Amino acid sequence: MKDAVVELLNQAVARLKEDGVIPEDHPVRVMVDNSRDKSHGDLASNLALTLAKPCGQPPRNLAEAVIKALPENNLIEKVDIAGPGFINFYLASESQAEIVKDILAAGHAFGRNQNGQQQKVQVEFVSANPTGPLHVGHGRGAAVGDSLSRVLEANGWKVTREFYYNDAGAQIQNLALSTQARAKGLGPDDAGWPEDGYRGDYISDVANAYMDKTTIDADDRHVTGSGDTDDLAAIRDFAVAYLRREQDLDLKAFGVEFDVFYLESSLYETGKVEATVKQLIEQGHTYEQDGALWLRTTDFGDDKDRVMRKQDGHYTYFLPDVAYHKDKFERGFKRVVNEQGADHHSTVNRVRAGLQALNEGIPEGFPDYVLHQMVMVTKGGEEVKLSKRAGSYVTLRDLIDEVGRDATRYFLVSRRADSQLTFDIDLARSQSSDNPVYYIQYAHARVHALLRKLNEQGHDYDQAAGIEALGQLELDDERELITQLRRYPEVVEHAGNSLEPAIIATYLKDLAALFHAYYNNNRMLVDDAALRNGRVALSVAISQVLFNGLDLLGVSAPETM
């Protein structure tokens, strides 16, 4: 609809160029916005304002000329000039109502597009190390990353969801030592407890399972505990598998699934880390100093050079990161989005710098990043900091158990990633209009309640008749709802382009609010069959869009509440 108006304006511009009103060589970019205020019509263009200077004419005169030059069409009912020179378009209501027909025909496909042309994109998210249960921050990553993946799919991208984890390194060694200490019956405050060991109760569970010779299935691996408290390597493998499975169960409870689990250790096993080092040295961006091997990342905009290989011969985490992203590119992902906590933002520049230093044609901005800020959890007006099980942080599981999956997902995805988030447990639990997730779901359920009621009353819902009757929907509430429905595909596009799934959540809340108002102010199930079918058709279209949008957030759309 918007595109059609842009096209009409482009034709008008071409005509005015011929007439010499607009300088022939002046590049014109036509912009059309949805009007914020309904007294400004449905769509508005600032065209005349931007042309005023190059044309040397007052904007209102130009607006008049543009309107005169507009081609004939049956889309627009009325055009106005307003304010300093805005051109406001009032769309013909019959053509507006067409959107309802489109929604009913397209169903779940409504709002989806093929902008991505089925190109491959990888979204990496969560990527927690297997050293404990997932915490709220991981939950935000899971909610945002999965929703972002859904949004990209809706925009025609072929998405691979990937989870990367460090299964070697110092933190894993610490995990192994902590588990070993528990297996030997030590507690965090006993002598002999490892320095900076993981103190949470869950470590005892791991140790007990290891001693009981339990078998763990995680990812593609099966690991059985040996019960040998001196075999640190066996303890490490077991603990990693145990906590990976634990995290899997958390993700499953959250409704998030991954296509690929990528192990840091595999980068060593396949020689990719070594190959990356070699390539970086060959490309001449490295040097040795203080017994370590450095990468001159300052050549690529980093503020200081970074160590690749430590004095002790081990690599820093940074190097496998570069090897990993090189591998992503070579797997054919021309586009990669990394969703991470903002506490890792310092890696952004150095990973990109490392990829540039390889000098193999990886684009400068590769990969994309979406960084989410911290989450603070509150209950009863107080900040909640601890969970018994994890010791030092609130777990994702705590939230799901307490407020449910839908509310947890909605709350974690409904705010822009780059602002700090307060997760109010009391609000998320409440079953009232205070709680946006119930509010939206209730709007969806209300439509289904209507359909059930209709049945009870012995009426059939005649969709064809409803579509025929759309022209009769002339109430302000109805026009506003139809306008809101028309915006949905643009919202999906916008959320995809800006990598901000939260935009969907805002949209749905607004749509639900309009529907609740409509429902309260008007009767749907009236005696007039045509009007009744028309209103029900509109309601069904609304429930379809609510369903589609909630699906992009990973939130369910129940038919009864």
Add this chain to the structure above:
RNA sequence: GCGCCCGUAGCUCAACCGGAUAGAGCACUCGCCUUCUAAGCGAGUGGUUGCGGGUUCAAGUCCUGCCGGGCGUGCCA
């Protein structure tokens, strides 16, 4: 110190590529259940968009300097 993110109503947040009178919800005041789910709706109160400059026909939005908060600034990940 330096880098990144944020700062909008008492609170939680919107505001599409810079557009017209900055919008919702909560809270507070007042209304609406013999009528399709009141898990809902309506009305009112509430703003120097942290502060100061700049660019622009037009700035919450862009640039810049301060102030405040968060995160980072490891041969940790």
